Amino acid sequence: xxxxxAAAAKRKVLPGFGLTMGLSVLYLSLVVLLPLSALLFNSxxxxxxxxxxxxxxxxxxxxxxVSLSTAAAxxxxxxxxxxxxxxxxxxxxxxxxxxxxALIDLPFALPTAVAGVSLTALYAPNGWIGxxxxxxxxxxxxxxxxxxxxLMFIGIPFVxxxxxxxxxxxxxxxxxASATLGAGRWRTFRSVVLPELIPPLLTGFALAFARGIxxxxxxxxxxxxxxxxxxxxxxxxxxxxxxYDYAGATAVAxxxxxxxxxxLLVINxxxxxxxxxSR
Amino acid sequence: xKNKIRxxxxxxxxxxxxxxxxxxxxxxxxxxxxxxxxxxTNTTSTPAAAEATKAPSKEPVELLNVxxxxxxxxxxxxxxxxxxxxxxxxGQKVTIKQxxxxxxxxxxxxxxxxxxxxxxxxxxxxxxxxxxxGLINEGWQAKFEHNSSPYTSTIVFLVRKGxxxxxxxxPDLLKEGVEVITPNPKTSGGARWNYLAAWGYALDQNNNDExxxxxxxxxxxxxxxxLDTGARGSTTTFVERGIGDVLIAWENEAYLSVKxxxxxxxxxxxxxxxxxxxxxxxxxxxxxxxRDTREVSEAYLKYLYSEEGQKIAAENxxxxxxxxxxxxxKDQFPEIKLFTLADKFGTWKETQEKxxxxxxxxxxxxxxxx
Numbered sequence: 001x002x003x004x005x006a007a008a009a010k011r012k013v014l015p016g017f018g019l020t021m022g023l024s025v026l027y028l029s030l031v032v033l034l035p036l037s038a039l040l041f042n043s044x045x046x047x048x049x050x051x052x053x054x055x056x057x058x059x060x061x062x063x064x065x066v067s068l069s070t071a072a073a074x075x076x077x078x079x080x081x082x083x084x085x086x087x088x089x090x091x092x093x094x095x096x097x098x099x100x101x102a103l104i105d106l107p108f109a110l111p112t113a114v115a116g117v118s119l120t121a122l123y124a125p126n127g128w129i130g131x132x133x134x135x136x137x138x139x140x141x142x143x144x145x146x147x148x149x150x151l152m153f154i155g156i157p158f159v160x161x162x163x164x165x166x167x168x169x170x171x172x173x174x175x176x177a178s179a180t181l182g183a184g185r186w187r188t189f190r191s192v193v194l195p196e197l198i199p200p201l202l203t204g205f206a207l208a209f210a211r212g213i214x215x216x217x218x219x220x221x222x223x224x225x226x227x228x229x230x231x232x233x234x235x236x237x238x239x240x241x242x243x244y245d246y247a248g249a250t251a252v253a254x255x256x257x258x259x260x261x262x263x264l265l266v267i268n269x270x271x272x273x274x275x276x277x278s279r
Numbered sequence: 280x281k282n283k284i285r286x287x288x289x290x291x292x293x294x295x296x297x298x299x300x301x302x303x304x305x306x307x308x309x310x311x312x313x314x315x316x317x318x319x320t321n322t323t324s325t326p327a328a329a330e331a332t333k334a335p336s337k338e339p340v341e342l343l344n345v346x347x348x349x350x351x352x353x354x355x356x357x358x359x360x361x362x363x364x365x366x367x368x369x370g371q372k373v374t375i376k377q378x379x380x381x382x383x384x385x386x387x388x389x390x391x392x393x394x395x396x397x398x399x400x401x402x403x404x405x406x407x408x409x410x411x412x413g414l415i416n417e418g419w420q421a422k423f424e425h426n427s428s429p430y431t432s433t434i435v436f437l438v439r440k441g442x443x444x445x446x447x448x449x450p451d452l453l454k455e456g457v458e459v460i461t462p463n464p465k466t467s468g469g470a471r472w473n474y475l476a477a478w479g480y481a482l483d484q485n486n487n488d489e490x491x492x493x494x495x496x497x498x499x500x501x502x503x504x505x506l507d508t509g510a511r512g513s514t515t516t517f518v519e520r521g522i523g524d525v526l527i528a529w530e531n532e533a534y535l536s537v538k539x540x541x542x543x544x545x546x547x548x549x550x551x552x553x554x555x556x557x558x559x560x561x562x563x564x565x566x567x568x569x570r571d572t573r574e575v576s577e578a579y580l581k582y583l584y585s586e587e588g589q590k591i592a593a594e595n596x597x598x599x600x601x602x603x604x605x606x607x608x609k610d611q612f613p614e615i616k617l618f619t620l621a622d623k624f625g626t627w628k629e630t631q632e633k634x635x636x637x638x639x640x641x642x643x644x645x646x647x648x649x
Contacts, residue, residue, distance in 0.1 A: 059642065126521040141520075142505050221512070224505040225463055227642075238508065239465040242383040243636050244390075244408050 039254060045247035054251040063233040068259070070144055070232075071212030074151035079205045081152075082159025083197065089160070090167040104160050107153050112217035119150050120222045142224030147232065150218040155208030162204040163197060170196055198274045206267035210260045339372035340575055345395035347382040347468065347558075348511055349532055353595040354399070360591060361582050365575065373575055381509050382468035389414065389563065396567050396576040399560040401468035403620075404627035406561050419561045428557035429583035430597035433617055434476040436548040437517065437526040437533045444524045448550050449480045452499050452525060459502045460523035462513045464635055469510040471635060473527040476554040478634075479623040483552060497644045518545075529556060530612075531596035555617040 014020045046054065054060065089101055107115065123130040123140040130141060140146045170193070178188040216234040223230040233256055240249035346354060358375040365373050378385065378393070382401035386408055389395045400406055403426075409415045420427050438446050444457055452459050462470035474496065481495035482488070505522060507513040510532060517526040518540055525548075528536070533547050560580050567573040582588050589604040598612050599605050605612075624630040634640045 054637075057637070120520065124520040124522065142522075220508055225466075225508060226504075226506055235466070235508070239463070240637070241387060242466050242468075243631070244383075244387070245637070248637065 036257070039250055039257070042246055042250040046251055050247075051251050054248045055255050059227055059231070060233070060236055060252060060255075062228045063231050063236050064255070064259070066144060066147070066230060067213050067233045067256075070147040071151055071209050071215075074148045074155055074212050075205045075209035077148070077152050078155045078159045078208045079201050082156055082204055083163055083201060085156070086160045086163040086167055090164060104157050106157075107155075108157050112154060112215065113221070115153055116150060116218035116221035119146075119153065119218065123149065123222065141222050142226075142230065144230055146222040146224075147219050147230060150222050151208075151212040151215060154215055154218055155212055158207035158211065159201070159204030162200040162207070166197060166200045195274075195277075199271045202267055202271045202274060206264055206271075209267075210264055213256060213260050213263075337369065337371040339374065340572060341374045341376065342396045342572060342576060342579060343376045343378065343394060344397050344399060344579075345378045345385050345389055345393060346399040347385060347401045348379050348509065349469075349529065349535070350399060350558075350595075351377065351379050352535075353592060353597065356595070357583070357588060357591045360587055361579055364582060364587070365578065371575070373579075375579070381466075383466075394566050394570070395563050396570065396572050397560065397562055397580055399558070399580075401556075401558050402471065402627060403557070403559050404631050405468060406559055407627055409561075409563065414563055414565045415561055416564045420559065422562070423560065423580060424584060425600045426557055427559045427561060428600070429560060429580070429588065430558070430592035430599060432530045432556045432558070432597055433553045433615060434473055434527060434550075434556060435530045435533050435553065435615075436550065437528050437536060438524065438546050438548055440544050440546055442546055442548065446525050446548055449477055449495075449499075449552075452477075452502060452527075453495070454502075457502055457525065458504050458523040459499060459525055459527065460505065460507075460513050460517045461503055461527040462510050463506040463508060464641055466508040467510055467513075469529055469532075470513075471630075472529070472554055472556045474634070474641065475620065475624060475630070476527075476550075479554055479618050480550070480552050482623060483618075493640060493644075496640075500644055530598070534596040549613055549615050552616040552618070554623075555619045557619065 085104065089097070089104075094100075120141050121127050123133075123146060125131065125134045125139070125141070127141070133140060140149060174192050175188050178192045183191070214234060216232070216238075219232050220235060223232060223235075225231050225235055233252060237249045237252050237256075240246075240252065344354060344358075354375075354377050358377065362373050362375065365371060378388075378395070380388070382405050386398070386400060386405035389398060389409060390412055398406060398409065403420060406415065406419060410417060410419060423429065425431075436446060436452075438444070444451070444454075446452065446457070451457065461473045464470040464474045477496050477499055478492050481492035485491035485495075505513075505516050507516055510529065513526060514528065514532060514536055517523050518536060526533075530547075537545050537547060560583065562573065562576045562580060564573075567576045583592070584601065586601065586604060589599040589601040590607075593599045593604055593608040593611070596611075599608060620627065620630065624633075632639065
């Protein structure tokens with residue numbers, strides 16, 4: 001690693017390190033650090049005791065549970081489905097592939113509320129899909145399952161777009177070599193392909209997961225917002241703001257931020273570890 | 280390397296500081312204009328029929344009316360009427376911009392710097408919040424007639440055509456197998472009126488026994504399968520998704536749904552007793568003094584009480600308060616026994632604290648395992 005940085009510095013693609021680093025710090029401060037410190041500042045209206053009370057209220061805890069479990073389930077499902085989608089996109093040629101590829105990004109571009117409204121319309125008990133599931137006793141809209149579905153929709157591009165380039169770069173020769181050495185398809189996949197894919201898969205998972213925790217627009221429509229059952233944490237922030245309780249709202253937001261950040265840290269180090277062991 | 284990093288950080292923070300200082304000068308303003316352009320998408324302009332001969336006595340003026348969701352159609356017609364009236368009276372052209380959203384959200388936008396000349400919201404509580412921050416002078420509610428509520432409404436039921444579950448009155452909503460749709464009172468101003476209507480009815484039926492009223496409302500909310508964040512969301516759930524047997528709704532919203540979605544699909548049921556919903560209006564003193572628009576802003580709200588203003592309200596299914604217009608529309612608004620917030624609950628502040636704030640009665644209704 002050290003060698004490559006030194007080599008890059010000698011070539012000087014960008015002007016001096018001082019200036020580039022300076023601009024990066026400026027940018028990061030304006031876009032990320034300042035808003036976050038404003039958030040912290042807003043919650044200073046609360047004493048520690050009050051902060052703890054707000055953050056550990058049973059209803060707030062229940063909403064974290066809903067947010068975390070559905071986001072995790074959705075990110076997991078996305079990791080599997082996203083790998084499949086990326087695989088199909090990279091390894092096969094078929095008519096309409098370009099269109100298929102473009103469709104993947106749609107959840108990025110669409111306002112999330114649109115996703116929420118249309119998913120609810122589909123999966124509500126009288127919707128196109130919901131009306132088929134209802135006789136089977138399967139309720140999707142207004143249950144945690146519905147939230148998971150919305151979050152899967154929101155998160156899928158994260159996985160596909162991180163796995164796809166790695167798959168594209170992977171040389172076929174390795175697989176061929178593995179096959180000539182007598183390994184079956186499954187063995188080749190498990191010992192040759194998968195180790196390479198674990199870091200991007202983890203990244204995709206982490207991004208989808210972090211996004212899911214904070215997602216609001218697509219979820220409020222399909223979740224039914226039942227306290228203690230399908231109420232997500234961002235909704236509680238809204239509900240506190242309705243009481244002009246800015247400090248309380250920031251307290252919940254802060255916890256949410258902390259969880260997201262911790263998740264990203266853990267997954268980043270996992271990723272580093274995975275990269276090391278796969279080499 | 281270490282030196283370089285230090286230098287880099289230094290450059291960054293210097294740049295940041297410079298940027299921060301330059302931004303400080305107008306930092307309140309940037310916030311405002313962004314919010315204003317964002318919110319004020321709806322513009323009603325004055326009729327262009329100004330006589331060329333008559334020199335305008337005053338500069339044209341622009342007002343911003345920050346309101347809540349269901350008043351969009353009402354103010355679209357009213358703004359036209361007021362602009363015509365004002366030009367005829369004073370020769371001044373007035374353009375009124377409208378901004379709509381959830382009542383609490385709108386109030387917070389004004390708190391955060393959206394320069395509204397007047398606010399016309401769903402709850403007194405949302406205007407009280409502006410008063411507490413010094414944007415509106417004390418005693419705003421006594422400034423205009425009828426507690427500063429030019430038009431009123433009430434809470435009624437919308438049921439599916441033919442009323443298959445036989446819903447006639449509040450107790451029917453507690454029956455087993457009846458699904459009730461109402462938004463969440465914690466996130467929707469309108470839903471607070473729904474909740475209070477049920478509570479007030481239960482008080483009357485049980486000699487003002489608070490515990491019984493709580494039991495009543497608790498049972499009612501057990502029949503609610505979906506809690507939307509706002510009133511329009513609940514209407515969608517009931518009307519489009521086909522969920523639930525009865526929608527608790529503002530009378531004007533119920534009429535609008537029936538009108539827009541077909542009288543062959545829904546019936547409106549008037550309960551035996553309900554609450555008089557008083558959506559209040561107020562001039563934002565701090566803004567009108569700064570922008571020098573007090574005169575026209577006050578006239579704007581006052582004209583809501585005129586014959587023409589009242590008619591427009593009634594045509595948009597709000598109950599008029601002027602007797603002559605009431606008489607004209609008496610077929611549209613059936614008599615319901617109505618109580619006010621002050622009759623049963625006191626001020627909005629007390630009501631909000633007791634029922635809807637965190638740890639209040641509404642939260643208790645939802646303790647785990649209940």
